[in-house]
Amino acid sequence: MLMVPVRQLGETERGAVERLLDLDPFAAAQVAERVAAHGLSWWRADGRIFGYGSRRQVESLCWLGGHLTPILASKPAVAAFAERIGSEERLCSSIVGRADAVLGLWERLESRWGPARDVRPNQPLLAAEGPAPVRPDPDVRLARSDEMDLLFPAAVAMYTEEVGASPLVDDGGRGYRRRVLDLVRARRAYVKVVDGEVVFKAELAVVTRRTAQIQGVWVAPEWRGRGIATAAMSAVMRDATGRVAPTVSLYVNDYNVPARRVYERCGFRSVGTFATVLF
Structure with a gap:
């Protein structure tokens, strides 16, 4: 019998999908959060998830929505996903995930979807358990809804810079x-x-039962170099691991040496390498 290696997965295969997502909890966090909240019905999840492998055993996954994210994708899976997805018009704003799979996809999709606005091939993926070995800043706190006019310009500045x-x-x-x-x-x-x-901000952009992924870390330009980021991140980590998830994780551009030093001081360890293709 001819096996079709890539197919769109539905709600009846949710258990198999969740087991695969759980095998790579840091790299698959964004997709795991979506699946936990909306299941595999594309009209609710605002995206589709494809599986590679036999009908009895899915081996690799690929999420296609606002972002394209391969998960546990072997070289044959990457080739198969690229062939299946590359026939469609590109609607996603980025390809993001473990570097080997992302760069393999981009090698096959560039002629159809290119050019990219930016390719970031080396983004250390980091994780930490428990509070940081650094005294937290007591002035870092949760933002309030009535502070949006204060917070939003900082968020825009962070997004534009990043x-x-x-x-x-x-x-x-x-x-x-x-x-x-x-x-x-x-x-x-x-x-x-x-x-x-606002002189420091950060968000838990993704939350699963395994990890809280920190994004949007930003220090106001005039406050940089004063050493506030380490204690501020420590405060975020303390609250997140005490209230939200057992671990925190993030990925950072390899050239952002100051940020990498902050994360190292806060006790983050390497759990792989991400890559991002931005359109």
């Missing part, structure tokens, strides 16, 4: 503001405010 494009372009920032407000309301956004100014 991604290389403004989140205000497409819809004046309404969608991005909703996203930030959702994180604040979910008690997943942290700030340090000094004299009415």
Whole structure:
């Protein structure tokens, strides 16, 4: 019987999908959060998940929504996913995940989906358990909904600096503001405010039962070099591992040496390498 190696998975295969996601809890966190919240029905999850392997045993996964994310993708799986997905118009804004799979996909998809706005081939994936071995900053706290006018400019500055494009372009920032407000309301956004100014911010952008993924870490430019980031991150880690998930994780650009030093001081360890292709 002819086996079709890649197929879209449905709710009846949710158990198999969750078992695979659990095998790579840090790299698969974004997809695991989506599946836990919405299942595998694409109209609810705002994305589709493809499986590679036989109908009895799915070996690799690939999420296609706002982002394209391969999970536990072997070289044959990468080739099969690229062949299946590359026939469609590109709608995702990035390809992100473990570097070998992401770069393998991009090698096969570039001629169809390119050019990319940026390719970041080496992003250390880091994780930590428990509080940091650094005294936390007592002034870092959860942001409040009534502070959105204070927080949003800092969030825009962080996004523009990190991604290389403004989140205000497409819809004046309404969608991005909703996203930030959702994180604040979910008690997943942290700030340090000094004299009415946000000087540090970070969010738990992804939360699963295994990890809370920290994103959006930002220090106001005029406060950089003063040593506030380490204690501030320690405060985020203490709250997140005490209240939200047993571990924290993140990925960082390899060239961001100051941030990598902060994370090292906070007790993060390497759990692999990510890559990101931005469109």
